Amino acid sequence: MSKREAFLESCCTENVDDFLRFIQLHRNKTEPFDVEEVLQEMNRDQRQTLWGKLSSLLQDAMEVEAAADPSHVRSVVDGVTLVAAESLKVLQDGETYSSLLEIIHRLHDLLELQPVSEAPLQLQILRLCDAWWKKDLKEKETFGRSAMIIALTKSFDLKKPGTEIQRVWSLREVLLGLDYTSEDNKQMMDLLLKCFQRPAFLRNDDVSSLSVPVSSVLCLWA
Incomplete structure (x- = not known):
C-alpha cells in the first residue's frame, strides 16, 4: 500500500x-x-x-x-x-x-x-x-473577519505585538466589506478605535493608515 x-x-x-x-x-x-x-x-x-x-x-x-x-x-x-x-x-x-x-x-x-x-x-x-x-x-469574509478580530484583540494584550499588528495590516481589506451600521460589527469598530490609543499602532507607518477607513465610518456611529 x-x-x-x-x-x-x-x-x-x-x-x-x-x-x-x-x-x-x-x-x-x-x-x-x-x-x-x-x-x-x-x-x-x-x-x-x-x-x-x-x-x-x-x-x-x-x-x-x-x-x-x-x-x-x-x-x-x-x-x-x-x-x-x-x-x-x-x-x-x-x-x-x-x-x-x-x-x-x-x-x-x-x-x-x-x-x-x-x-x-x-x-x-x-x-x-x-x-x-x-x-x-x-466565504472568506467570515473567516477574514474573525482573524482580524482575534489579531486586534491579541495585539492589545501582548507585550510584543508586532506579529499580530502585521497580521492586522495584511487583513486590512476585510474592513472594506463590513457593514458598519450593523450591531454585529460593533465589536470590530470598538477594537479599531482602540488602535488610536496604542503607540505600537501609531508608530507603524503601514498600520497607522488604518485610520483612514476607520475615520471614514466613525460618522455612522455618531
Missing part, C-alpha cells in the same frame, strides 16, 4: 491512531513523510474524499461522548488543522473544495468558542482562517 493510500485510509474514527501517527511523522523531519507531498500525489477526487473523511473525523472527535478525553480531541483537531493548512497549498484552480470548507467552518466555530490566547492550536486555526482569506476562497 502506498503512503497516499495508507494516509487516506487512516482518516477515519476507526483508524484515528494511525492518522495521529502520520501527523507525528510529518512533524518529525527525520522521517520520510510529508503531508503536502502526499496531497500533491493525490488526484482531485482523492483529495475530496480525504476532506470528507476528515470532516467526519473532526465531527466525531468533538461529540459529547468523545469529550471525556480532551487530550485526544485536541490531537485530532490539531491534526485536521494541519492537513487543512497543507491542503490550501496544493488547492488548484477550479477544484471542488466543499468538504474542505466544512472543515474550516468546524474549526472556525471552535475558534469562536475559545477565549483569545497564545495556545498553539488556536494560533494554527487563526493562521488557517488568515490563509483562507488571502487565497480568496468561498
Whole structure:
C-alpha cells in the first residue's frame, strides 16, 4: 500500500491512531513523510474524499461522548488543522473544495468558542482562517473577519505585538466589506478605535493608515 493510500485510509474514527501517527511523522523531519507531498500525489477526487473523511473525523472527535478525553480531541483537531493548512497549498484552480470548507467552518466555530490566547492550536486555526482569506476562497469574509478580530484583540494584550499588528495590516481589506451600521460589527469598530490609543499602532507607518477607513465610518456611529 502506498503512503497516499495508507494516509487516506487512516482518516477515519476507526483508524484515528494511525492518522495521529502520520501527523507525528510529518512533524518529525527525520522521517520520510510529508503531508503536502502526499496531497500533491493525490488526484482531485482523492483529495475530496480525504476532506470528507476528515470532516467526519473532526465531527466525531468533538461529540459529547468523545469529550471525556480532551487530550485526544485536541490531537485530532490539531491534526485536521494541519492537513487543512497543507491542503490550501496544493488547492488548484477550479477544484471542488466543499468538504474542505466544512472543515474550516468546524474549526472556525471552535475558534469562536475559545477565549483569545497564545495556545498553539488556536494560533494554527487563526493562521488557517488568515490563509483562507488571502487565497480568496468561498466565504472568506467570515473567516477574514474573525482573524482580524482575534489579531486586534491579541495585539492589545501582548507585550510584543508586532506579529499580530502585521497580521492586522495584511487583513486590512476585510474592513472594506463590513457593514458598519450593523450591531454585529460593533465589536470590530470598538477594537479599531482602540488602535488610536496604542503607540505600537501609531508608530507603524503601514498600520497607522488604518485610520483612514476607520475615520471614514466613525460618522455612522455618531
